Amino acid sequence: MSTGLLSRRLGLALALLLSSLAPAGAAEPMLHGQGIFWRVEGKGAKPSHLLGTFHTADQRVLDLTAEIGDALKAASSVTLERVMTYEDGLRVQDAMALTGRRNLRQILGKKLFNEVALAARAYRIRPADLLGLKPWAIYMLLGSPPGEAIRQGMGTPFLDYMLQQAAEQMGKPVYGLERVEEVFGFFNDLTRAQEIALVESALRFNYYVDNHFYKALRYYLRADMDGLMAYFDREFDMKDESLAALFQARFIDERNAVMVRNMQKQLRTGRAFVAVGAAHLPGEKGVLHLLEKRGYKVTRIY
Numbered sequence: 001m002s003t004g005l006l007s008r009r010l011g012l013a014l015a016l017l018l019s020s021l022a023p024a025g026a027a028e029p030m031l032h033g034q035g036i037f038w039r040v041e042g043k044g045a046k047p048s049h050l051l052g053t054f055h056t057a058d059q060r061v062l063d064l065t066a067e068i069g070d071a072l073k074a075a076s077s078v079t080l081e082r083v084m085t086y087e088d089g090l091r092v093q094d095a096m097a098l099t100g101r102r103n104l105r106q107i108l109g110k111k112l113f114n115e116v117a118l119a120a121r122a123y124r125i126r127p128a129d130l131l132g133l134k135p136w137a138i139y140m141l142l143g144s145p146p147g148e149a150i151r152q153g154m155g156t157p158f159l160d161y162m163l164q165q166a167a168e169q170m171g172k173p174v175y176g177l178e179r180v181e182e183v184f185g186f187f188n189d190l191t192r193a194q195e196i197a198l199v200e201s202a203l204r205f206n207y208y209v210d211n212h213f214y215k216a217l218r219y220y221l222r223a224d225m226d227g228l229m230a231y232f233d234r235e236f237d238m239k240d241e242s243l244a245a246l247f248q249a250r251f252i253d254e255r256n257a258v259m260v261r262n263m264q265k266q267l268r269t270g271r272a273f274v275a276v277g278a279a280h281l282p283g284e285k286g287v288l289h290l291l292e293k294r295g296y297k298v299t300r301i302y
Contacts (some may be wrong), residue, residue, distance in 0.1 A: 014227040019162055027164045029226050030225065030226055030229060030282040030283045030286075031282060031283055031284055031288075032225070032281060032283070032286060032288040032289065032300075033054075033224075033225050033226035033229070033277060033282050033285065034223060034224060034225060034226065034283075034284040034300070035223050035225065035300035035301075036051065036053075036220065036223045036225065036278055036281070036302060037050070037051050037052070037065070037067060037068055037071075037223075037282075037290060037300075037301045037302040038050045038051075038298050038299060038300055038301060039051065039298070039299040039301055040267060040272075040291060040297070040298055041272075041296065041297045041298075041299070042267075042294075042295050042296035042297055043164070043267065043268050043295065043296070045206070045267065045268050045269065045270030045271075046270035046271045047094070047177055047270070048075075048266070048267050048270065048271060048272035048273070048274065049068075049272070049273050049274070049301075050274045050275075050276070050281075050288070050291075050298070051163075051273070051274070051275040051276075052069060052225070052275075052276065052277065052278030052279075052280070052281040053159045053160050053163075053275050053276065053278060054129040054159065054217060054277075054278055055158045055159060055160055055275055055277065056148060056159060056191050056213075056217065057156040057157060057158045057159075058148075058217060059212065060217075060221060061159050061217070061220070061221070062157075062159060062162055064169050065302060067302055068302070069302050071273055072163065072166060072167070072273050073170070074271065075167075075172060075268050075271055075272060075273035076172070076269065076270065076271040076272065077167075077172055077173045077174070077175060077269065077271075077272050077273070078163060078164070078166075078167035078172050078174050078175070078272075078273045078275070079174070079176070079263055079266050079272060079273070079274045080160050080163065080164055080172070080174065080175070080176055080177065080275050080276070081160065081176065081177050081178055081276050081277065082176045082178055082179070082180065082183075082205060082272075083164065083168070083174055083175065083176035083252060084160075084164060086163055087179060091179075091180040091181065094145075094182055095181070095184040096122040096133055096134055096136075096137040096140075096184075097132055097133065097134070098132050098133065098134055103131040103132065104116075104130055104131050104132070104133055104134075104135065104138070104187075105131060105235060107135060107192070107195075107196075108135065108196060108199060108246075112196070112199060112200070113130075115203055116138055116142075116199065116203065117130060117204040119142055119203060119206050120141065120142075122140075122146040123141060123146050125141070125264075126168070128279070134187065134195075135195035135196065135198060135199050136187040136190070136195065136198060138198075138199050138202060139198040139199060139201075139202040141202075142203060142205065142206040142209070143202055143205065143206070143209070144209070144213070145209050145210045145213045146209075146210075147210070148213065151186040159275075160275055162295065163273075163275050165278065167273075176188045177258065177263060177276065178255065178259070178262075182258070183255075186250045186251060194240070194246075195241045196242050197243055198243070201240075209258065215231060216228055216232065219231060220278060223285070223302055225278060225281060225282045226282075228278065228279075229279070229282065229283075232279075235295075250284070251287045252280065255280065256280050256285055256286060256287050256290060257285075257290065258289040259276055259280065259287055260287055260291060260294070264294075267291075267296070
């Protein structure tokens with residue numbers, strides 16, 4: 001497999017996994033725990049819209065409701081977590097590549113590497129293609145169902161990318177809220193023991209990954225964020241509580257704050273259409289409440 005195709009699959013797996021990471025302790029009902037499509041009003045601007053996405057190519061998700069489709073058509077701009085470009089793919093490729101003398105087998109040990117290689121066969125990835133990858137790249141790969149990763153890797157757009165393509169075809173400006181380096185920087189701060197713990201948790205999750213994915217998708221299609229978050233809090237168990245807390249802080253809470261800060265220009269201009277992973281919407285530190293704290297009114301549409 002070419003490095004480029006492998007990096008595309010891992011980049012798509014990243015997008016999928018980021019949409020399904022649930023905040024720790026999400027078993028209780030959350031603030032804004034129902035709804036994935038919201039109207040955002042305030043600052044004297046015309047109303048904008050915020051969509052929580054599930055990064056999948058499943059047709060049930062790609063078939064937008066009339067309300068979402070109308071808002072997209074009427075929008076003056078479209079803002080996504082990341083604007084996906086060829087250059088963005090190259091940055092993903094660079095970020096996931098090992099730079100030292102040790103390969104992945106040496107880092108994980110023979111036994112764990114062989115388990116990873118066996119799981120990777122379902123994704124049509126050979127053991128030799130794994131050797132130059134960082135452990136977190138394996139975590140991302142195994143976090144998505146093989147069929148989903150392969151389908152997206154062959155060019156079927158997932159929801160966020162479909163929204164980007166639609167905006168570009170309509171001649172709307174498209175903005176990104178994050179850079180690849182900002183997202184991946186978290187992994188560079190992990191200890192070797194934490195990286196190995198990530199791989200081990202991904203292998204446990206991967207054993208039932210198709211079942212997990214489609215159960216989560218059903219919650220999303222019902223716009224039941226309480227159910228979705230509680231499900232992932234139950235099923236995606238890292239075992240290491242300190243690592244789970246670090247994920248909560250760095251992968252959810254900090255990114256929420258960055259996203260809200262970076263979408264301000266578009267919201268103040270008005271008629272913005274903003275789409276971020278659904279896991280970022282609810283909760284006391286979620287995007288919706290952070291917008292409320294800045295003086296915006298958020299109203300559930302769907």
